[in-house]
Amino acid sequence: MKNQKIVSHKQKLDALFAKTKDLNSDAELIAHWSRYxxxxxxxxxxxxxxxLIADYATSRSxxxxxxxxxxxxxxxxxxxxxxxxxxxxxxxxxxREELAKVLxxxxxxxxxxxVSNRHLIAHGQDVGIGIATIKKYYSSVVxxxxxxxxxxxxxxxx
Numbered sequence: 824m825k826n827q828k829i830v831s832h833k834q835k836l837d838a839l840f841a842k843t844k845d846l847n848s849d850a851e852l853i854a855h856w857s858r859y860x861x862x863x864x865x866x867x868x869x870x871x872x873x874x875l876i877a878d879y880a881t882s883r884s885x886x887x888x889x890x891x892x893x894x895x896x897x898x899x900x901x902x903x904x905x906x907x908x909x910x911x912x913x914x915x916x917x918x919r920e921e922l923a924k925v926l927x928x929x930x931x932x933x934x935x936x937x938v939s940n941r942h943l944i945a946h947g948q949d950v951g952i953g954i955a956t957i958k959k960y961y962s963s964v965v966x967x968x969x970x971x972x973x974x975x976x977x978x979x980x981x
Contacts, residue, residue: 828874858944860957865941868902871968879975903938904931925970933963
């Protein structure tokens with residue numbers, strides 16, 4: 824990962840995941856941490872997509888266009904993979920298809936599960952997500968963000 828905003832966000836999450844090693848066997852505390860981390864990982868997906876697209880717009884367009892794109896991105900939420908793919912498709916030039924090729928089913932399922940669970944958590948629903956599961960999802964989410972970053976670096980939107 825090269826984008827410093829995303830790297831910084833990831834480092835903060837990594838530090839929180841490291842703290843889970845110190846949890847004792849208190850099932851309720853572990854469940855709270857798992858839900859908390861799920862919400863943060865979902866936020867990481869959304870923030871990473873916004874950052875990558877905003878930075879791309881800034882590097883490739885006038886300040887007015889970049890501002891417009893950044894403003895529109897504030898409304899981008901619930902970053903499931905199909906929504907991400909639809910968003911990048913707006914750039915044209917087969918970007919959606921190229922990104923879809925590199926997002927494996929495992930990566931898509933992890934991103935979608937994190938976002939779905941975050942939605943349930945935010946609405947007070949019980950979710951059966953544990954530390955091991957959210958760690959697995961997080962690893963896949965990081966890979967998905969890395970793939971998105973590579974796609975932006977490789978695309979030529981002319």
